[in-house]
Amino acid sequence: MSDTPLGFDTLAIHAGTAPDPATGARQVPIYQTTAYVFRDADHAAKLFNLEEIGYIYSRLTNPTVSALANRVVALEGGAGGIACSSGHAAQIMALFPLMGPGKNIVASSRLYGGTMTQFSQTIKRFGWSAKFVDTDDLGAVAKACDKNTRAIFCETIANPGGYVTDIPALAKIADRKGIPLIVDNTTATPWLCKPIELGATLVVHSATKYLTGNGTVTGGIVVDSGRFNWSANDKFPSLSQPEPAYHGLTFHPALGGMAFTFHSIAVGLRDLGMTMNPQGAHYTLMGIETLGLRMERHVANARKVAEWLEKDPRVEAVSYAGLKSSPSYKRAKKIVPKGAGALFTVSLKSGYDGCVDLINKVKLFSHVANLGDTRSLIIHPASTTHRQLEPAQQIAAGAPPNMVRLSIGIENVEDIIADLDQAMG
Structure with a gap:
């Protein structure tokens, strides 16, 4: 070489x-x-x-x-x-x-x-x-x-x-x-x-x-x-x-x-x-041999899913830094110019119970305490990964009760969106 x-x-x-x-x-x-x-x-x-x-x-x-x-x-x-x-x-x-x-x-x-x-x-x-x-x-x-x-x-x-x-x-x-x-x-x-x-x-x-x-x-x-x-x-x-x-x-x-x-x-x-x-x-x-290929797809899928969710009337907020509405958008352009990753949260207007209902209804998403898989993953941090924190700490950490965390995988993005759509009712 x-x-x-x-x-x-x-x-x-x-x-x-x-x-x-x-x-x-x-x-x-x-x-x-x-x-x-x-x-x-x-x-x-x-x-x-x-x-x-x-x-x-x-x-x-x-x-x-x-x-x-x-x-x-x-x-x-x-x-x-x-x-x-x-x-x-x-x-x-x-x-x-x-x-x-x-x-x-x-x-x-x-x-x-x-x-x-x-x-x-x-x-x-x-x-x-x-x-x-x-x-x-x-x-x-x-x-x-x-x-x-x-x-x-x-x-x-x-x-x-x-x-x-x-x-x-x-x-x-x-x-x-x-x-x-x-x-x-x-x-x-x-x-x-x-x-x-x-x-x-x-x-x-x-x-x-x-x-x-x-x-x-x-x-x-x-x-x-x-x-x-x-x-x-x-x-x-x-x-x-x-x-x-x-x-x-x-x-x-x-x-x-x-x-x-x-x-x-x-x-x-x-x-x-x-x-x-x-x-x-x-x-x-x-x-790691395929990290670059996977991350390119992860980011592209995450951007499309986040844009779709942001427009959905059932959604209160989306935390994805790749959205122009995000407080981190300008900073993301400097720190992560190729994209804001594939991990973000969605806050539902239906609250805590709506989050639980969503998790119980998804079919493509896997409900696991992990992220970064080729598969799309979902979890409700307030009742799992951040359960040990006090409510104020949960909010400070970006994990309020009406929020779910999504790790967007590399499946066909249309299938990811369809699964979320049917699960949100």
């Missing part, structure tokens, strides 16, 4: 992989093994000292899983990354090298309900905390960042409300505060948005969704830009100072732009064990 940068679809097929040197197998093999034989004692010592790259134990690294991580890194334009067991695992893995007891993150108030719970409840058990802020209020975001803040967290396109985040504006605040910006790019995918190009330090994905695309895998990805100076201040001792959890190695001076990635492997995956299985990584690699 030439030195000219490869296009997205080419990278989606080829990045991170090569024919198997032992057999010539063209597809990435599933390396279903726990451990790897060292050449000799010196080789083993070099691997454990991070002086040589290789494989030790599959809780840390595995060739199939590494190929997946490398492919997503290439698509996101990052320096390094890791694949782990779920999107929630990826969020903890992203925070783990940064945080400590008494430290906090500033997070968007428009996040997936499970993330809201993870950040508002579960991370307290680590001694961490989160401050939820409306990221449209940049002054409030800046004010919320204090001496113990270690990151700002947002989603490119918020789940479920379809809100588009001003990533460059948040990146500027993070830079001024000397902390990383972490962006969940699950609902946009790198086909629609590359947050690193917009100033993000770390990108996380639930590979369960669009990356795999067929509802067969639970997985997560963390991609590091490799651009953050972890040694610029004393906020990140796990990376800038001798790490007692890894025989005193000082990761950032020793490994530079790969410090975060190697720490996540050598300490994070070693001790937290949030490992992705090689078969799941294999399925996701195959899914």
Whole structure:
């Protein structure tokens, strides 16, 4: 191949992989093994000292899983990354090298309900905390960042409300505060948005969704830009100072732009064990091969469905940022110029009961707690994914009682519309 940068679809097929040197197998093999034989004692010592790259134990690294991580890194334009067991695992893995007891993150108030719970409840058990802020209020975001803040967290396109985040504006605040910006790019995918190009330090994905695309895998990805100076201040001792959890190695001076990635492997995956299985990584690699093709269809279908719904007298509101009526429309043109994704919400005039009736009557749509499948999916967040939140939190997160979330698939769009039409009565 030439030195000219490869296009997205080419990278989606080829990045991170090569024919198997032992057999010539063209597809990435599933390396279903726990451990790897060292050449000799010196080789083993070099691997454990991070002086040589290789494989030790599959809780840390595995060739199939590494190929997946490398492919997503290439698509996101990052320096390094890791694949782990779920999107929630990826969020903890992203925070783990940064945080400590008494430290906090500033997070968007428009996040997936499970993330809201993870950040508002579960991370307290680590001694961490989160401050939820409306990221449209940049002054409030800046004010919320204090001496113990270690990151700002947002989603490119918020789940479920379809809100588009001003990533460059948040990146500027993070830079001024000397902390990383972490962006969940699950609902946009790198086909629609590359947050690193917009100033993000770390990108996380639930590979369960669009990356795999067929509802067969639970997985997560963390991609590091490799651009953050972890040694610029004393906020990140796990990376800038001798790490007692890894025989005193000082990761950032020793490994530079790969410090975060190697720490996540050598300490994070070693001790937290949030490992992705090689078969799941294999399925996701195959899914990514068609990511560009699928996303083009997802977006085209979503736009047509949203336009139809907006005109329907049974509908109170549609949250899709691809509609000119959306408050996020102008921002979407800047952040996700190829389209506003395929996830949005519909508020019905018939209220909570109308939403339940709709879900019970759809035939083509699948009623599941997932998104990003080739199939069209539907769920009522107020009674499921956001059930654990108080009513005010549900509304703030874009999940009021009279709203359903749609994940538009790649079926014939006429069939999608017909199913919604008959189900709304």
